[in-house]
């Protein structure tokens with residue numbers, strides 16, 4: 468993680484992670500290689516994908532940015548994962564040519580793939596870890612066999628944000644991170660806080676425990692205000708909201724929906740598009756958040 472650590476430490480978060488309240492922001496949940504669904508969701512929200520695969524705006528979207536909330540890789544087919552990285556790479560350069568219009572937030576999958584493809588010496592190589600790599604981090608073998616794609620991924624990785632913040636007024640703001648995390652870590656730049664904004668306690672390592680018990684701080688810290696915390700990471704059957712806490716990972720790669728929230732002035736609106744079955748769906752058992 469040396470590359471990103473250096474970058475993060477030198478990044479003035481308070482200025483670079485601020486989203487303009489004069490723009491609208493389309494925030495999209497965990498993609499996991501659901502590139503066809505991403506294109507559909509963009510079209511549903513006023514963008515056009517041209518013949519070269521570049522994202523064009525219309526009068527509806529000319530003042531709109533696109534924010535991917537982390538985990539754009541892994542779990543999908545190699546073909547769709549490659550298509551996703553190519554699409555994001557080309558559009559990252561295209562959309563951001565004169566002003567920032569496409570943002571990437573760091574997810575735990577990008578972080579883990581970075582460690583695999585840069586041969587992080589702290590990664591253990593045990594049979595269990597190899598099985599985990601095969602099962603959950605299938606982008607690693609793809610990038611290990613394609614140096615051009617690997618270079619594109621690393622370039623995107625270096626551009627990721629740990630958090631982004633939108634402030635409309637004293638009454639309305641939105642904090643964006645990949646994973647839910649305790650409020651005290653939000654927007655902080657110490658190593659522990661950065662880790663927590665990217666990944667929370669693992670469901671797979673705490674099987675049998677209800678998500679609301681495992682991550683009890685989420686509902687305990689929730690408030691009836693319009694200072695929202697929007698996150699993904701916890702694949703859910705639908706958008707889950709409790710007071711000011713909102714999860715928009717609606718399990719696209721598991722065959723459900725790809726979802727987004729549109730931030731416009733002091734409003735939030737939700738948009739979803741169904742899985743198109745252009746690749747096999749992954750399987751999971753739901754562990755539902757805010758299921759009281």
Ligand SMILES: [Mn+2]
Pocket residue numbers: 538574575576645699700701
């Ligand atoms: Mn995640």
